[in-house]
Amino acid sequence: MSQQANPRRIASNEAMSSAKGVKGSPQKAQLVLELIRGKPVEQALDTLQFCRRRLAEPTRKVLLSAIANAANNHQLNVDKLVVAHAYADKGMVMRRFHARGRGRSAPILKPRCHITIVVAEREAKEAKKAAPKKATKSAPKKAEPKTEQQEA
Numbered sequence: 001m002s003q004q005a006n007p008r009r010i011a012s013n014e015a016m017s018s019a020k021g022v023k024g025s026p027q028k029a030q031l032v033l034e035l036i037r038g039k040p041v042e043q044a045l046d047t048l049q050f051c052r053r054r055l056a057e058p059t060r061k062v063l064l065s066a067i068a069n070a071a072n073n074h075q076l077n078v079d080k081l082v083v084a085h086a087y088a089d090k091g092m093v094m095r096r097f098h099a100r101g102r103g104r105s106a107p108i109l110k111p112r113c114h115i116t117i118v119v120a121e122r123e124a125k126e127a128k129k130a131a132p133k134k135a136t137k138s139a140p141k142k143a144e145p146k147t148e149q150q151e152a
């Protein structure tokens with residue numbers, strides 16, 4: 001008569017962590033999360049350590065929590081972890097008002113967001129493929145000068 005266990009939302013080689021109600025807008029959180037998506041966790045932690053944005057610290061805490069979940073709850077190898085997914089959802093928005101002149105008011109919005117990070121265990125070859133490749137521009141091919149034999 002008891003309820004059946006819900007199926008896992010993530011794969012067996014992944015671990016997830018989230019923080020709800022983080023002070024800041026989801027648009028600003030996405031800017032921080034773009035820095036770590038697809039990177040190995042050591043590199044992602046270093047990036048967040050020296051990032052100057054205010055939402056980098058809560059994001060770093062969520063990443064450390066996801067790493068701990070992977071090691072303790074799912075027995076994954078921490079050295080092979082890569083940030084598989086990182087996203088921010090919209091949370092509650094507190095609405096306040098600021099009194100203005102002549103009996104008017106101006107709205108003040110204080111947004112919150114939910115930060116979610118999923119780390120996955122990958123092999124070294126897969127981790128290199130997951131990292132985005134830089135686009136390189138190749139120089140245009142120069143036309144070779146025609147010789148007398150080719151003209152005839």
